[in-house]
Amino acid sequence: MKNIIIAVLVVFAGITASAQDKNARATIEVDGVCGMCKKRIETAAIKTKGVKSAVWNVETKECSLIFDERKTDLTTISQSIADVGHDTKEIKATDEAYNSVHPCCLYRDEEVQKDHGNN
Numbered sequence: 001m002k003n004i005i006i007a008v009l010v011v012f013a014g015i016t017a018s019a020q021d022k023n024a025r026a027t028i029e030v031d032g033v034c035g036m037c038k039k040r041i042e043t044a045a046i047k048t049k050g051v052k053s054a055v056w057n058v059e060t061k062e063c064s065l066i067f068d069e070r071k072t073d074l075t076t077i078s079q080s081i082a083d084v085g086h087d088t089k090e091i092k093a094t095d096e097a098y099n100s101v102h103p104c105c106l107y108r109d110e111e112v113q114k115d116h117g118n119n
Contacts, residue, residue, distance in 0.1 A: 023052065024069040027062045029089040030081055033107045033116040034058065037086065040101065044084040048077050 030041050038056050041063060045054030050071025056063040065077060078088040085093045085101040087108075098108065106112045 022068050022070055023066055025064070025066055026074055027064050028074060028078060028081075029061055030056055030063045031061060031087040031107045032056065032058070032105065033112060034105060036102055037105050037107065040084050040105070041081055041086050044080045044086075045077055048072055048080040051077060 032038065032041055035058070038058055041056040042054045045051050045056075045063060045065060048067075050068040051065060052068065053066040054063055054077075063081070065074075067077065075090060078091045081088055082091040082093040083097055085097040085099075085105075087093050087098075098106070104112060104115070
């Protein structure tokens with residue numbers, strides 16, 4: 001009887017521990033310049049299966065993520081963001097995707113960066 005109780009406790013502890021590890025937190029660098037970029041970046045990240053939260057900071061260029069690492073990873077999330085035209089440190093957006101963003105969001109253009117106060 002004692003062995004059964006110990007076995008049940010060990011199994012329960014293992015299930016509890018694995019349930020707690022499913023959500024990962026990470027921050028990735030994403031290029032952009034404005035509020036429209038913020039919306040596009042966050043929407044692309046959130047639409048990635050497994051992403052629970054995405055908040056991009058215009059000033060720091062960092063996107064804070066909470067995601068289920070059983071369903072996705074940082075490379076997949078970065079690809080989703082690059083697909084809508086924003087470079088990440090890991091994946092550069094294609095020229096086609098980049099050129100599809102609004103003209104005021106062309107963050108690779110020095111004039112656009114100056115217009116947004118990013119020197």
